[in-house]
Each structure stands twice: as structure tokens, then as C-alpha cells.
Amino acid sequence: MEHERNIYSDNDMWNRGTEKPVPETREISEAGEPETYSCGCGNTNPEDFHVNDDKGEVSCNQCGTLILSNMIDPSAPTRRFSSTDPSVDNAHYGAPASNLFADKGLRTTFNPMEADKKDRQKSFILKRINQQTVTxxxxxxxxxxxxxxxxxxxxxxxxxxxxxxxxxxxxxxxxxxxxxxxxxxxxxxxxxxxxxxxxxxxxxxxxxxxxxxxxxxxxxxxxxxxxxxxxxxRMPPTTPDQYLSRYIFALNLSLKVQNRAQDLLKTCFDGGMNQGRNPIGVVAACIYIACVDCDERRTQRQIARELEITEVTIRNRYKEAMAILNANKSKVEIENSDE
Ligand SMILES: [Zn+2]
Missing domain, CATH: 1.10.472.10 (Cyclin-like)
Structure with a gap:
């Protein structure tokens, strides 16, 4: 299967990196001048910007504004490849192996047309065997x-x-x-x-x-x-809280409503409302009650559409939730009057 590849021939593009050192950070440009940035907050001090080379971002240290993003590294590659010079290590590696691919990203392929003429027959046979032995x-x-x-x-x-x-x-x-x-x-x-x-x-x-x-x-x-x-x-069961923040966001409600709904959810679940119920229905009822409490009106229809359940479900869960909440309220009042 060995054959010469002349992809990495000696040319200026590949050699440039070895001739002069590559600048370590983008703060120093090719001419040796510090890069200048300016921010809307009036900050122009080059020392006061954070350059993140990994993310390709520049941000202002004063106010945190992102000045530049998706920067492209213009420096030449530092590797040098050669097909003629034996002192050059031509080994090159691809991306690291990843579980996300069936073959972990390490493909075995045979391309007979790329092989030497005398190896072509052998390559065809290898290709067929490779296809036949896939498990x-x-x-x-x-x-x-x-x-x-x-x-x-x-x-x-x-x-x-x-x-x-x-x-x-x-x-x-x-x-x-x-x-x-x-x-x-x-x-x-x-x-x-x-x-x-x-x-x-x-x-x-x-x-x-x-x-x-x-x-x-x-x-x-x-x-x-x-x-x-x-x-x-060992996986813990899902809690309705995990759904809650998503739906609060989707319904464009405030943090106040979310906190209120969270309290209501806890009360409802402590009152035993999760038994044999779709948790989404309970979440919907609690969001509805929290909306009313916090004066941010959403209709039952709006909530039902966003959570993909029926209005009837919300109304039923609403009645049950109110029963638990009222019972809880009177219990708290009795406890308070006892003291
Ligand atoms: Zn700034």
C-alpha cells in the first residue's frame, strides 16, 4: 500500500513558519507594534484588554464588553513537511479518536484507484474483504x-x-x-x-x-x-423544577413568577400531588397560580399551548393544587394561633 504522496511538497507556504518565530499572542502584531483596541466605555489602554487566544476573543477589562470575536490566526503553520528531505518527520495525525463516530473517527478505507498499478489488484481485494468483515x-x-x-x-x-x-x-x-x-x-x-x-x-x-x-x-x-x-x-428522578425554568422562559415570565411557582410546586409535591400525575400538569397549574399571584396574566390556553397539554388538565390540576394550598394555608394559620 506504500506509495509516494506529493501533497506536502517543499514550497514557500509550508516553510515560512520555520524561518521566523511565530508571535506568541496577538497583542504584538507582525511589525512589533502593540495591537490597539478601543471600547465604547472610553477604554483605549492596550494593557486593559483581555486577549483570549483559545477562543479568539478580545474583551474590555473595564466593562467586560466583547470587542472582537472569531479572530483568525494569521500566523503560518509551524510544521514543515518534505517528500525529499529524509531528516523531516512527515508523520501527521488527524483529530483525536471520538466516541461520537461508529469507527471512533479512525476510518479504514481502501482506494484502489489511488494505489500503484502493481498494487491495484491487491487493493481491490482488501477493499472487498474490509467491507465483508464489518460486524x-x-x-x-x-x-x-x-x-x-x-x-x-x-x-x-x-x-x-x-x-x-x-x-x-x-x-x-x-x-x-x-x-x-x-x-x-x-x-x-x-x-x-x-x-x-x-x-x-x-x-x-x-x-x-x-x-x-x-x-x-x-x-x-x-x-x-x-x-x-x-x-x-443510580440516576435521580427528574424534579419538576428542571422543567420549570424552561417554561418560564418560553412564556416570557419574570423571575418573581418563577420563584413563586417553585414554592407552590414544593408545597404541592409535599402535599402528595405527584402520585400518578404527569408532572407537567402540576407545573402548569403552579405557573398559572403564580401568574395570578404576581399579576402577570397568562391565560390557561397560552400555558396549555406552551406546555403541550390540554386546558382541561390544567383546570383539574389547578383545582387539586388550590385544595392543597388552601389546606396548607389554614394549617399554617392554626400553627400561628397556637403560639
Ligand atoms: Zn469597556
Whole structure:
């Protein structure tokens, strides 16, 4: 398979980096003059700006304003490659291995047309053997991990959720949990699980919307995952607080309402309202009551649409919540009168 590649020929572009030292920070420009920045707050002192080379950002130390972002490093590459000079180390490495790809980012590919003429026949054979010896697991992962990536980006979920979902799915494959179940269903369940592990819970319906799976299948697969993967057994149950801040933001409500709703939620749950109820319904009722208390009116219809539940559910949970809150209030009054 060895053949000469002349991609890295000796030319000015690649050698430039070895001729003169690369400036360490962008504060010193090529001419040796300090870079000048100016901020809206009147700060022009070059010492008073923070240059973050890793992020490519410059910010003002006085007021914190971001002056520059997405800066491009104009310096020449420091590596030198040569096909003729044997003293040059031509070794080059790609991105680090990543769990996010079925092959961890280390692909084995054969391109017979790129090989020497005498090696071409051998290369064709190797290519075919390579394709034939792919295991079921690799083939499964290749489909599933692409699916996970697509759903994660559609749902606007974070990279940490992505990583977690891939880890859960890989565990499921290793434990042979995929057998007899659809890849799509397991992908959906892995993402649902990952969201819960990372504390950004999405409801079953939301995940079902992102995938071509029903909520029942996701719930069933989730239970399978939880039963078989040991580290998932220690996972704490989701608290409605984790949903609350999201919906407060979506309904454009103030922090005051959020704090009030949080108190109400705690009272309702201490009063035993979570038994056999969809927590979203309880959250909806508490948001509604908090809105009324804080004089930031949202109709039941608005809340129902944002939380994707029916108005009837909100009204029922509202009645139950009010019963608990009133009982609690009278209990507090009795305790106060006792003192
Ligand atoms: Zn400033």
C-alpha cells in the first residue's frame, strides 16, 4: 500500500513558519507594534484588554464588553513537511479518536484507484474483504450514531447530551439490548435518557416528535435501558423544577413568577400531588397560580399551548393544587394561633 504522496511538497507556504518565530499572542502584531483596541466605555489602554487566544476573543477589562470575536490566526503553520528531505518527520495525525463516530473517527478505507498499478489488484481485494468483515455491531452503530446526531441537532440539544446519548446507546449495543427492537426506538430512548442524566429533561412527547417513534415505545425502551445498564439505576428522578425554568422562559415570565411557582410546586409535591400525575400538569397549574399571584396574566390556553397539554388538565390540576394550598394555608394559620 506504500506509495509516494506529493501533497506536502517543499514550497514557500509550508516553510515560512520555520524561518521566523511565530508571535506568541496577538497583542504584538507582525511589525512589533502593540495591537490597539478601543471600547465604547472610553477604554483605549492596550494593557486593559483581555486577549483570549483559545477562543479568539478580545474583551474590555473595564466593562467586560466583547470587542472582537472569531479572530483568525494569521500566523503560518509551524510544521514543515518534505517528500525529499529524509531528516523531516512527515508523520501527521488527524483529530483525536471520538466516541461520537461508529469507527471512533479512525476510518479504514481502501482506494484502489489511488494505489500503484502493481498494487491495484491487491487493493481491490482488501477493499472487498474490509467491507465483508464489518460486524453487525459496527453496522448498527453506523446507522444509529448518524441518527442520534440528526435528532440532537434538530432538537437543539447540547454536545454533552449528544456524548451521553452515544455512551448509553453503545452500552445498549454491548449488552445486546437492541435485538428485537428498532434502532430508531432505541436511539429515541437513549436521547431521552441522556437528557435526564444531564438535567435537561425533555418530555416523552417532545422526543417522540423529534423521532419517528411513539411515546409508548420510548417509555418501554427507556425502562429496558434502566433495568439493564447499571449506572442508570443510580440516576435521580427528574424534579419538576428542571422543567420549570424552561417554561418560564418560553412564556416570557419574570423571575418573581418563577420563584413563586417553585414554592407552590414544593408545597404541592409535599402535599402528595405527584402520585400518578404527569408532572407537567402540576407545573402548569403552579405557573398559572403564580401568574395570578404576581399579576402577570397568562391565560390557561397560552400555558396549555406552551406546555403541550390540554386546558382541561390544567383546570383539574389547578383545582387539586388550590385544595392543597388552601389546606396548607389554614394549617399554617392554626400553627400561628397556637403560639
Ligand atoms: Zn469597556
Amino acid at each position: 453487525n455491531k459496527e453496522r448498527n452503530l453506523a446507522v444509529a450514531l448518524r441518527d442520534i446526531e440528526r435528532v440532537i441537532s434538530r432538537g437543539g440539544l447540547t454536545k454533552s447530551v449528544h456524548q451521553e446519548a452515544v455512551n448509553v446507546y453503545r452500552d445498549a449495543v454491548d449488552l445486546q439490548l437492541i435485538r428485537g427492537r428498532s434502532i430508531e426506538g432505541m436511539v429515541a430512548a437513549s436521547i431521552y435518557t441522556a437528557c435526564r442524566i444531564r438535567g435537561v429533561p425533555r418530555s416523552l412527547d417532545e422526543i417522540a416528535d423529534l423521532t419517528r417513534t411513539g411515546r409508548k415505545e420510548i417509555a418501554r425502551n427507556y425502562n429496558t435501558l434502566k433495568k439493564n445498564i447499571i449506572r442508570l439505576k
